[in-house]
Structures are given as structure tokens and as C-alpha cells.
Amino acid sequence: MTVGFDYSKSFIKKHEVDFMKPFLKEAHNLLHDGDGPGNEFIGWLDWTEKYDRQEYEKIKTVAAGIRQKADVFIVVGIGGSYLGARAAFEALTHTFHNLLPREERQAPQIYFAGNNMSPKYMTDLMETLEDKEVYVNVISKSGTTTEPAIAFRILKSHLEDKYGKEEARNRIFATTDGSKGALKTLATNEGYETFVIPDDIGGRYSVLTPVGLLPLSVAGIDIDQLMEGAHEAAIQYGNPNLDENRCYQYAVTRQILHKRGKDIEILVNYEPGLQYLGEWWKQLYGESEGKDGKGVFPASVNFTADLHSMGQLIQDGKRNIFETSIVIENAERDLEISHDEENLDGLNYLQGKTIGHVNRKAFEGTLLAHLEGNVPNLIISLPLLDEFNFGKLIYFFEKACAISGYLQGVNPFDQPGVEAYKKNMFKLLGKEGY
Numbered sequence: 477m478t479v480g481f482d483y484s485k486s487f488i489k490k491h492e493v494d495f496m497k498p499f500l501k502e503a504h505n506l507l508h509d510g511d512g513p514g515n516e517f518i519g520w521l522d523w524t525e526k527y528d529r530q531e532y533e534k535i536k537t538v539a540a541g542i543r544q545k546a547d548v549f550i551v552v553g554i555g556g557s558y559l560g561a562r563a564a565f566e567a568l569t570h571t572f573h574n575l576l577p578r579e580e581r582q583a584p585q586i587y588f589a590g591n592n593m594s595p596k597y598m599t600d601l602m603e604t605l606e607d608k609e610v611y612v613n614v615i616s617k618s619g620t621t622t623e624p625a626i627a628f629r630i631l632k633s634h635l636e637d638k639y640g641k642e643e644a645r646n647r648i649f650a651t652t653d654g655s656k657g658a659l660k661t662l663a664t665n666e667g668y669e670t671f672v673i674p675d676d677i678g679g680r681y682s683v684l685t686p687v688g689l690l691p692l693s694v695a696g697i698d699i700d701q702l703m704e705g706a707h708e709a710a711i712q713y714g715n716p717n718l719d720e721n722r723c724y725q726y727a728v729t730r731q732i733l734h735k736r737g738k739d740i741e742i743l744v745n746y747e748p749g750l751q752y753l754g755e756w757w758k759q760l761y762g763e764s765e766g767k768d769g770k771g772v773f774p775a776s777v778n779f780t781a782d783l784h785s786m787g788q789l790i791q792d793g794k795r796n797i798f799e800t801s802i803v804i805e806n807a808e809r810d811l812e813i814s815h816d817e818e819n820l821d822g823l824n825y826l827q828g829k830t831i832g833h834v835n836r837k838a839f840e841g842t843l844l845a846h847l848e849g850n851v852p853n854l855i856i857s858l859p860l861l862d863e864f865n866f867g868k869l870i871y872f873f874e875k876a877c878a879i880s881g882y883l884q885g886v887n888p889f890d891q892p893g894v895e896a897y898k899k900n901m902f903k904l905l906g907k908e909g910y
């Protein structure tokens with residue numbers, strides 16, 4: 477049960493990887509000795525070992541209670557306080573979770589809010605809450621982010637109008653800083669159950685903290701397995717030997733490709749449930765590497781759907797791209813293609829084959845075509861799309877991202893650039909002090 481990594485389809489030669497060994501060693505030491513830029517935010521590195529067991533048990537108990545009582549659970553957050561939970565939720569639950577009958581779901585419907593400023597989204601969401609038992613988890617490390625703060629204000633007032641202030645209190649859970657910020661103050665004053673986002677873990681590295689664990693546990697995802705997978709990854713990818721460490725091989729090979737002028741990395745999936753993994757990964761790599769005039773532009777596509785749109789550009793457009801393909805080796809559930817007497821669609825040659833088999837051949841065919849089109853491919857494989865392997869994959873990407881940032885010579889843990897638009901927006905909105 478392991479995450480596989482294969483760079484044999486990337487046009488990179490072994491000696492090029494070997495050449496990176498001293499640089500990799502330095503990046504590894506910087507990270508593990510805690511001497512690198514941004515070292516105050518490396519709490520995620522050994523988090524799977526050191527996380528607060530008491531709080532973890534509280535998460536499971538609270539989640540079990542919500543699972544029983546709630547019809548709808550709304551997860552309010554944006555960026556690093558949202559994308560990890562969304563990615564794992566979409567990947568690990570039934571594709572149509574919210575549409576399943578309650579008995580089958582064994583969990584509330586899960587909705588996400590506070591990740592946009594759309595009046596349509598919010599009004600539509602509020603309309604769906606009529607006659608439903610609603611519970612809310614508001615997540616913000618700073619406690620001051622505008623999008624979740626506005627969504628939460630609306631939801632809080634909805635809950636208080638519907639259930640009264642006392643009962644609303646029992647239905648609101650806040651995940652935020654342990655001591656400071658507007659949300660912390662609000663939660664303390666209102667008496668909400670709170671969960672702590674550790675000081676030394678930044679938003680985009682926080683999915684394995686209460687930020688992701690509470691919503692995922694409410695959704696019925698086995699967070700023990702998720703943490704176990706991540707823990708195994710932490711041990712495995714702690715190995716400084718590049719020849720044995722696939723996570724480091726990914727970090728190194730993407731840097732080699734970048735140096736060759738490949739400025740865009742496209743994360744490819746063949747599972748619709750992995751679409752949000754792509755969104756999470758884009759934030760992780762975009763915010764971590766995109767600074768000081770540097771950075772690979774992270775993009776994502778969902779195949780086979782996007783083969784019918786982006787496929788043209790990837791095959792035949794400007795050669796400044798490389799792909800990182802995620803392949804799931806074994807489908808947990810599959811469907812066989814049946815025989816049809818008339819065969820008007822001409823598909824009888826596939827009778828007895830599964831959709832998973834066709835999907836695999838689509839991957840193999842696409843890989844060959846894109847290699848012919850001179851698109852280097854890095855391949856990450858997962859034996860199964862389950863909690864354990866997803867936990868491993870999360871850690872794989874986080875660790876590779878940190879190493880990749882150090883190889884590139886940037887601080888992979890800050891995001892000074894995201895403040896610029898906020899200043900302008902606040903000024904335009906007339907906020908005091910701007």
C-alpha cells in the first residue's frame with residue numbers, strides 16, 4: 477500500500493536527478509533542522525506524531541453527535557481553511573452524498589460556504605435550509621477573513637432566528653486560533669465549542685488539523701485511517717536518500733522540468749472526485765512557490781472530460797507545460813459493459829470489460845499521445861482511493877511542496893502577495909484604517 481512515483485516518462489535522465497542530490501540534501505536539512513525561511517510554520521512536518529490526542533478524541537465525539545442530529549452541516553471557510561476538507565470530502569465520500577437517503581448516508585448533507593462573495597450562492601444556500609436541522613462549523617485561522625465572516629454572520633443570524641440564541645450556540649462550532657483573532661473572541665463570548673488551529677501550521681498545510689478533521693469526521697470519513705496514512709508518509713518521506721524517497725523525487729523532477737522552461741504544471745486526474753484535490757494542490761503550490769518573481773504555475777484538468785477541451789492545447793500548444801498524472805490503480809466499485817443485440821453504438825467489442833478498464837486505457841493512450849507531443853509526464857499512483865492512501869497523498873504533496881520551495885530559493889510558508897487585493901477592496905468598501 478504505497479504512493480507510487482514514476483518519472484520515466486518525463487524525459488529526465490537519472491544523472492540529472494543525481495546532480496540534484498547535494499541541493500536536495502540541503503533542502504532536507506533546512507526543513508528538518510528547522511533552519512529554513514518560514515521555519516515558524518513547520519508544525520505540519522511531525523504533526524501526525526505530536527497532535528493533541530485529547531482534542532482529536534473531542535473531534536470524534538463532537539462529530540458523532542452532529543452526525544446523528546444534523547440534516548445539514550455547513551462548513552464555512554476559504555483557502556487553506558476550506559480546500560483540504562473539500563478535497564477529501566469529494567474524493568472519499570459517495571459522489572452523490574448529499575442526494576442519498578439519510579439511512580444510506582449515515583451523515584448530514586455537507587455544504588460549503590464562505591468561499592466566495594456570490595450573492596446567488598449564499599441566497600440559494602439559505603433557501604435550502606428551510607425545515608432542516610442545521611449545524612455550522614466556521615473555520616478561520618486569522619478569524620478576520622471577509623468571505624467566511626460575512627457567510628457566518630448570515631448563518632449565525634439564521635440559526636438564532638430559527639432556534640433562539642441558546643440553541644444556536646449548541647449548533648455552532650468554531651475552528652480558529654487558540655488565543656487571538658475576532659473569531660476567537662466571538663466564540664469565547666458566545667460560548668461556542670472551539671477547536672484550535674496550531675500556531676505553527678499555515679492554512680494550506682492544515683487539512684490534518686481540526687480544520688479538516690471535524691468536517692471530514694462529520695461526513696463519515698474514517699479520520700483514523702487518514703491520519704495513519706499521513707503518519708506512514710511522514711516516516712517514509714523523512715528518508716533523506718533521494719533514491720529511496722519518491723516524495724523528494726517529485727520535488728526534484730518538477731524543479732528540473734521548470735529549469736528546462738516548463739513553467740506550467742498540470743495536475744491530471746481521471747476521477748471526478750479528485751477535482752478538488754486539484755484545487756487544494758493549486759493553492760498549496762501556487763501560494764508556496766509563486767513569489768519573488770518565481771514559481772511554476774499550477775493548473776489542473778479533469779480527464780477524460782477535459783481531453784475534449786484542454787486536450788488540444790496540451791497535445792499541440794506551446795511546449796511550456798508538463799503533466800503530473802494521478803492514477804488510481806484499483807477502482808473500489810466498477811461497472812461492466814454489457815452485450816447489446818443490435819450493437820448500434822458499436823460498443824460490443826467492449827462487452828465484459830469494465831468502465832475502470834476503459835478509463836485505464838484512456839490514461840495509457842493519453843500518456844502515449846502527450847509524450848509524442850513532447851509533454852513530460854510525472855506519474856503518481858495510488859493503489860486505492862481510500863482514507864489511508866489519501867492521507868499519504870496529502871502528506872506527499874505537502875512535503876514535496878516545502879522541499880520544492882527550498883530548492884527554488886523561496887519561503888514556502890508565507891503568502892505576502894494575497895494581501896494586495898484585500899487592501900484595495902477594503903479601501904473601496906470604506907473600511908476604517910484603509
Ligand code: PA5
Pocket residue numbers: 554555556557615616617618619620621624678679680763891
Ligand atoms: O493559505 C492561506 O494563508 C490562505 O489561503 C488562508 O488559508 C485563507 O485566506 C483563509 O484564512 P483564514 O483561515 O485566516 O480565514
